[in-house]
Amino acid sequence: MSLFRTILNDKGATLPPATPEQSNLFKDFHTICIDKERPYCPLRALCLVPKASATGDGETEIHMDIPPGGLGTCGDPTYMAWYRPHYRDILTESTILVCPYYPLMSSKEERKGYGQTIYKYFDDFLDWIYSGDLVRMVQKTYPLLPTPKTDRYIHLLSGESAGANLAIYCWLSQRGGRIGTMYLQSGMYGSYCKLPGQLYMDRPISREEAWSSARDLLVYILKKGPTEAQMGDTPPMGMGATYLCPLIHLPTVIDGQKVWRTIFKILFGESDIFELMGMQQYDRYKGKEHLMIRLEAHDIVPFLDQPTPQLACFGLIHLPELNAFSYERTTSHIDLPGYAPNTFITHGDEDVHCPIQDAQSFTLFLQEKYPESQIELFEAPGEKHAFAYHKDDEWTRHVTKKVSQIDGHAR
Structure with a gap:
């Protein structure tokens, strides 16, 4: 029985048959879901425990894998499409795979500052791992499971979109632990967007449909809370709409000045990694006013606690060539860590959701800031955003070798 059926049938979900690849993907692992109580929203982790390690055999390490799809749609790590066969290839059999669920929003205040809410959630999640409490909770079910050999250490941290x-962010937050290697795929370094008229998971999405979905999704998120965690093999609710969120601008008054901010920015707070790292984003729309499309009156959305729904909104057509970034340092929002993990990035050169230019900028920034670390970008030819996972065997073998060389100690 596959991981997906083991987890999802407990929730009463109706699933299509698992493919042979999915059924065999984690056949050598036990699966367990663990909650840790905290005010408002508990921490929740899906853990895959090697069957051999559960009997006391050998040593263990931690691999933390953060699933995609969560910022706008509350991604669930049990959503079967999230799993990538090549992730298993870059791990040793003794690795405990820890997949965090995304936090849900509750109060209006939390929805207004969801970026801060989700960052605090991951701060606490890292503390849960680094303190050893998460492994101790797993050991209550599997008492022979060895404790990871290195304290306050994540052997491999991976994430997608x-x-x-x-x-x-988990690396930037510096929670008193250390990360050996980071593996990033189709990363959302800035924002998530999509050109109308193109396909999403082989389904065409019109501009009108996307805007209607985005409007409904925003009202749902802002007034009623998050979308439900998604299961099965269909696109999570709202994924067809989230691309419009970063493209709609609303006026916000900051220090007495009107500033145009994206809905994405208002919803998620400091979710732009470049801004978080103190990098100045190039003014991608300067001199490109002809790209602006003023929305009709019926498209204007009441937003948060604004006294009037009459907000002047603009839809900005996204063009990859406008995604350039300046490396000029501005006011730092955080103190950068003194080290960077060896970082391996893969990104499709036809990704229109999270353009490859963002991945290139992030790679260059790390290479210049942390020359002692190995920072590599694999540009997957012809690949789009997520779901079309590359299966480049040579790249996978390369990453496997590099991950296996990390011994868990500070360089």
């Missing part, structure tokens, strides 16, 4: 954004 929104999960890559949060993986980078």
